[in-house]
Amino acid sequence: MTLKFFKALTSHSRHKWFIRFFLFFIILIFSVLLITDPILQKSSYHLLADTRPWLFIPNFADVISNLPFALIGLAGLFHCLRINKEISLSWRVFLSV
Structure with a gap:
């Protein structure tokens, strides 16, 4: 086996690891968003807009x-x-x- 084969294998393994980590992170973020309540704001907060x-x-x-x-x-x-x-x-x- 050549050195190029091992470099390609390592590169492929890193790519798979990155994709798995990225998907895990996305699933984690969406899970947190699903179980948390929305941040409440006073209705007066939206009165800062200039309506003139x-x-x-x-x-x-x-x-x-x-x-x-x-x-x-x-x-x-x-x-x-x-x-x-x-x-x-x-x-x-x-x-x-």
């Missing part, structure tokens, strides 16, 4: 505060498209959301 309209846009301050995120996403999308014309669909969706 401006330029016929309700909740204008809350809406406009998302503008930097949209601009950064568009800048990232245009940058990736300029660098690589065959950008994957997943990146296009991620950067345009």
Whole structure:
């Protein structure tokens, strides 16, 4: 048996160990979420939103505060498209959301 075989076997074993650990961790997290109660909040907590309209846009301050995120996403999308014309669909969706 060659050294390459043992390296491949070790790599495969690590991969299997990682997948098992990851699945165990996911199952553990979902189990904890199922047995715990939701975190209660006072209804007044949601009154912090700015409800004032401006330029016929309700909740204008809350809406406009998302503008930097949209601009950064568009800048990232245009940058990736300029660098690589065959950008994957997943990146296009991620950067345009």
